[in-house]
Amino acid sequence: MTGSFGNADREGERLAWVALGLLVEPGNRDLGILVRQVGVVEALHRLLAGKATKQLVTATATRRGAADPYETAERALAEADRLGVRLVTPVDEEYPPQLEDLVTISEDVADPVRRNTFPPHCLWVRGGPALVEACEQSVAIVGSRASTSYGEHVGRDFAFGLAERGWTVVSGGAFGIDNAAHRGALAASGRTIAVLACGIDRPYPQSHAGLFDVIARTGLVVSEWPPGADPHRHRFLIRNRVIAAATVGTVMIEANARSGARFTLNRARRLNRLFLAVPGPITSAASVGCHEAVRDGATLVATVPHIIDAVGRLGDDLAPAARATPRARDSLTPLQARVLDGVRPRKPLTAAEIAAAVGVSARDARRVLPALTLAGFVVQVGGTYRLARSPSHEP
Amino acid sequence: MTGSFGNADREGERLAWVALGLLVEPGNRDLGILVRQVGVVEALHRLLAGKATKQLVTATATRRGAADPYETAERALAEADRLGVRLVTPVDEEYPPQLEDLVTISEDVADPVRRNTFPPHCLWVRGGPALVEACEQSVAIVGSRASTSYGEHVGRDFAFGLAERGWTVVSGGAFGIDNAAHRGALAASGRTIAVLACGIDRPYPQSHAGLFDVIARTGLVVSEWPPGADPHRHRFLIRNRVIAAATVGTVMIEANARSGARFTLNRARRLNRLFLAVPGPITSAASVGCHEAVRDGATLVATVPHIIDAVGRLGDDLAPAARATPRARDSLTPLQARVLDGVRPRKPLTAAEIAAAVGVSARDARRVLPALTLAGFVVQVGGTYRLARSPSHEP
Numbered sequence: 001m002t003g004s005f006g007n008a009d010r011e012g013e014r015l016a017w018v019a020l021g022l023l024v025e026p027g028n029r030d031l032g033i034l035v036r037q038v039g040v041v042e043a044l045h046r047l048l049a050g051k052a053t054k055q056l057v058t059a060t061a062t063r064r065g066a067a068d069p070y071e072t073a074e075r076a077l078a079e080a081d082r083l084g085v086r087l088v089t090p091v092d093e094e095y096p097p098q099l100e101d102l103v104t105i106s107e108d109v110a111d112p113v114r115r116n117t118f119p120p121h122c123l124w125v126r127g128g129p130a131l132v133e134a135c136e137q138s139v140a141i142v143g144s145r146a147s148t149s150y151g152e153h154v155g156r157d158f159a160f161g162l163a164e165r166g167w168t169v170v171s172g173g174a175f176g177i178d179n180a181a182h183r184g185a186l187a188a189s190g191r192t193i194a195v196l197a198c199g200i201d202r203p204y205p206q207s208h209a210g211l212f213d214v215i216a217r218t219g220l221v222v223s224e225w226p227p228g229a230d231p232h233r234h235r236f237l238i239r240n241r242v243i244a245a246a247t248v249g250t251v252m253i254e255a256n257a258r259s260g261a262r263f264t265l266n267r268a269r270r271l272n273r274l275f276l277a278v279p280g281p282i283t284s285a286a287s288v289g290c291h292e293a294v295r296d297g298a299t300l301v302a303t304v305p306h307i308i309d310a311v312g313r314l315g316d317d318l319a320p321a322a323r324a325t326p327r328a329r330d331s332l333t334p335l336q337a338r339v340l341d342g343v344r345p346r347k348p349l350t351a352a353e354i355a356a357a358v359g360v361s362a363r364d365a366r367r368v369l370p371a372l373t374l375a376g377f378v379v380q381v382g383g384t385y386r387l388a389r390s391p392s393h394e395p
Numbered sequence: 396m397t398g399s400f401g402n403a404d405r406e407g408e409r410l411a412w413v414a415l416g417l418l419v420e421p422g423n424r425d426l427g428i429l430v431r432q433v434g435v436v437e438a439l440h441r442l443l444a445g446k447a448t449k450q451l452v453t454a455t456a457t458r459r460g461a462a463d464p465y466e467t468a469e470r471a472l473a474e475a476d477r478l479g480v481r482l483v484t485p486v487d488e489e490y491p492p493q494l495e496d497l498v499t500i501s502e503d504v505a506d507p508v509r510r511n512t513f514p515p516h517c518l519w520v521r522g523g524p525a526l527v528e529a530c531e532q533s534v535a536i537v538g539s540r541a542s543t544s545y546g547e548h549v550g551r552d553f554a555f556g557l558a559e560r561g562w563t564v565v566s567g568g569a570f571g572i573d574n575a576a577h578r579g580a581l582a583a584s585g586r587t588i589a590v591l592a593c594g595i596d597r598p599y600p601q602s603h604a605g606l607f608d609v610i611a612r613t614g615l616v617v618s619e620w621p622p623g624a625d626p627h628r629h630r631f632l633i634r635n636r637v638i639a640a641a642t643v644g645t646v647m648i649e650a651n652a653r654s655g656a657r658f659t660l661n662r663a664r665r666l667n668r669l670f671l672a673v674p675g676p677i678t679s680a681a682s683v684g685c686h687e688a689v690r691d692g693a694t695l696v697a698t699v700p701h702i703i704d705a706v707g708r709l710g711d712d713l714a715p716a717a718r719a720t721p722r723a724r725d726s727l728t729p730l731q732a733r734v735l736d737g738v739r740p741r742k743p744l745t746a747a748e749i750a751a752a753v754g755v756s757a758r759d760a761r762r763v764l765p766a767l768t769l770a771g772f773v774v775q776v777g778g779t780y781r782l783a784r785s786p787s788h789e790p
Binding site: 282287 | 549678689
């Protein structure tokens with residue numbers, strides 16, 4: 001009985017994740033905080049009742065229509081199923097835990113671009129490999145859509161070399177450098193992931209529909225937006241944070257002075273990922289952004305071994321060792337340390353489950369988990385907890 | 396009487412500098428130290444008598460012939476005079492004091508390239524401007540002889556832009572990037588200096604004879620070697636240290652993996668000068684050295700404003716402020732501090748002259764000057780002293 005009740009509960013949560021995704025654009029800080037505080041089902045309930053921050057209520061006003069959000073979510077899931085697209089939410093094993101780092105770069109400011117960088121709630125995924133595994137050893141290759149033949153040559157070449165060495169090449173599925181990166185990885189019979197800014201059934205650019213089909217045969221096509229979603233302009237910026245966060249580093253090949261690729265590279269930098277840039281002729285406007293990035297601190301890479309040299313150091317450990325604060329755990333109370341021992345790195349557990357695992361009362365666990373969360377050891381996901389991958393967490 | 400004796404003395408010193416230059420290749424560490432210890436005339440005397448380090452005696456064995464070295468030096472000076480070439484030695488006002496920094500990068504090792512980086516003793520100069528003034532606001536542009544049209548375009552463009560803004564462009568007079576740099580500065584009606592690795596009357600490459608004539612009309616052609624000297628291969632490496640030391644920074648445009656230009660850039664770095672490199676296509680072998688330099692810490696520059704931005708900070712002060720040790724002077728004894736007050740930044744003075752200037756006994760001045768020299772406040776030039784421009788000297 002408890003089992004089937006748990007499954008129904010779980011199914012309700014999945015529908016709530018989807019419903020929230022239909023109501024609010026991905027990355028929303030206020031929603032992310034609300035879900036962490038009260039769980040996904042209650043967050044949806046409050047949002048529909050208008051009991052959330054004014055910013056969040058206002059942002060979703062036009063989308064809170066007459067239709068039952070659970071029914072809408074069910075239809076989205078059914079449609080995805082029909083398309084061979086599965087849903088991955090933060091509580092699923094397939095969810096890449098490094099995306100949680102996105103919490104660290106969200107700022108409590110008015111600017112929505114700097115504010116709304118929270119981790120994805122929904123990842124719609126098409127393709128065989130488990131997303132979490134495909135991302136484990138992955139590098140992003142980004143750059144201008146308006147690329148030159150030089151940039152495309154380099155993009156293909158670098159993606160080929162990385163894929164050949166077992167690295168997954170992540171890019172945005174766009175024209176230009178993205179296209180070259182995906183094709184280079186495919187040419188090496190390697191794995192590549194296209195992270196789209198629209199529904200997977202609405203390939204953008206349309207002429208890449210065939211490319212995405214090929215990618216999905218061995219790699220993955222991923223989107224935060226459900227089937228049917230349009231590629232709005234602002235969604236590309238929202239999407240870029242996922243490319244930066246999923247990978248150990250981002251390589252930028254050709255970017256003009258105002259390219260969106262520079263934005264992705266900057267996200268990678270703020271996430272403490274590697275941020276690498278490829279030089280080009282100073283007479284080429286397409287390389288201006290790369291040169292400025294190097295002047296701003298990006299590592300210049302001119303060969304595949306340069307990239308391997310950089311990302312290889314982080315190979316098995318997405319979080320750079322330098323970020324750990326070795327003594328943080330020592331500062332915990334005995335009870336806090338004991339509860340923390342029960343929190344698992346990947347599988348989110350309820351306070352009661354954690355309490356049971358380490359033999360303390362559920363009341364004690366509930367009492368110390370907020371402090372552990374606040375201190376950055378633990379991440380709250382809905383009503384559950386798992387280990388954080390944050391600076392203050394000692395592995 | 397004293398005056399004419401002083402002039403004769405001075406003339407003897409000039410001949411001694413020239414004679415030493417004919418006996419020993421420039422930059423020799425042992426000779427540099429000997430001259431600092433005993434003065435130039437006595438250093439020549441000892442060398443001729445075989446009373447110097449074994450290394451130095453051995454190195455000059457084949458050149459200590461039967462001819463009177465003073466007579467040979469006189470002939471060299473007469474020949475220079477006939478060619479319109481003047482001699483600048485370390486005691487002359489026209490000698491750029493920043494060359495003295497070369498002492499700091501000389502290492503007491505067997506490798507002659509790392510060992511023999513001492514400042515020039517002789518600079519043979521052709522052209523109107525005073526060398527010290529022409530070098531005051533100067534930038535070196537160096538690069539491959541085997542340049543591409545891209546590199547030559549950039550060399551001309553950057554030299555033009557720097558010359559236009561009042562900067563002297565210093566280079567080595569060679570084919571390729573050097574040629575482009577000199578011509579770019581001339582095209583802007585700016586000032587340029589060619590530092591050769593052979594006698595000024597033996598232009599190398601020969602086809603640049605006309606270029607050097609044009610340069611000497613408004614700028615300078617300079618060499619450490621007297622008229623008639625051949626452009627031996629090793630002399631280019633020796634020469635490069637002067638290009639690096641005379642300027643506030645070195646810009647490298649195109650260098651293959653083993654280019655001599657990288658050597659100059661490295662000298663600039665070790666001299667605490669700015670070291671800048673221009674990127675290019677990663678598919679071009681001519682840019683490999685530049686990309687490696689950036690990866691090793693060189694500042695990437697892609698525009699003239701990038702260069703101005705870097706060198707402009709040092710505009711009026713060749714020694715970066717960060718190099719000063721603010722409290723060093725406070726550690727001196729009252730007598731040391733008083734004697735130091737009498738040492739002048741440019742004009743070398745004898746211990747007696749310094750003593751007279753600050754009102755202490757010559758004996759006291761002679762007693763503390765070695766300690767001030769050792770501490771890096773003062774530089775000994777022959778039997779005279781002037782302020783050092785070293786890290787421990789507070790301006």
